[in-house]
């Protein structure tokens with residue numbers, strides 16, 4: 001199964017990807033995580049991406065497409081159950097690039113309104129060790145591995161609002177793009193994570209039959 005997880009910043013793509021990975025054994029490819037990993041290792045790619053990420057802007061298409069192209073080639077060689085692309089594509093140019101490289105089985109759209117997202121991201125915490133996301137309101141250590149939690153640099157309100165603006169302007173056109181191709185599966189992501197997951201599973205299992 002080859003999926004795209006589509007949704008605004010903070011819609012819950014990473015949270016649902018962790019659950020889907022467990023259930024379906026899919027590889028999880030998050031372009032944001034790849035950039036953050038590169039930044040941690042101070043690679044030229046990480047340092048270039050940081051300029052855009054800190055401003056809540058998109059990294060230029062050519063850079064992202066080169067990186068994802070290499071990742072897709074790796075995935076093609078693995079004998080796996082498939083993959084989920086989390087945070088890619090984010091522009092029509094990226095979606096056209098993806099279409100030229102591989103066949104996607106479904107695109108899950110996670111919908112949540114902007115104000116709920118601003119609130120969610122103000123308490124998001126990420127584990128330094130395993131990278132899983134959680135919320136500070138419920139945990140002070142990682143609930144998965146006990147690791148230390150940190151706050152992402154782009155989770156301040158000003159940057160979150162720029163990310164939302166960019167999402168509406170540049171990424172939302174992909175809803176039509178994928179609807180036109182009959183690939184869009186829509187989920188109400190304002191519900192509790194377990195309910196969102198149950199809805200996704202129902203859609204995917206129904207889609208398969």
Ligand code: AP5
Pocket residue numbers: 007008009010011012013014015016030031032033035052053054056057058059060064086087088089090094120121123124125133134135163189190191192193196
């Ligand atoms: P990226 O890392 O992909 O960030 P994003 O899309 O902004 O999405 P987030 O990771 O912030 O949110 P999420 O949907 O994964 O939500 P999460 O599950 O964590 O990208 C970062 C940057 O990299 C971009 O801004 C851009 O600069 C660059 N970039 C990346 N890809 C690019 C591309 N293709 N092209 C160009 N540039 C690119 O959940 C959020 C919080 O909510 C957590 O605290 C979680 O515990 C909580 N939560 C989750 N689900 C629920 C729920 N149902 N109810 C209540 N709380 C919930």
Ligand code: MG
Pocket residue numbers: 013014030032
């Ligand atoms: Mg994420």
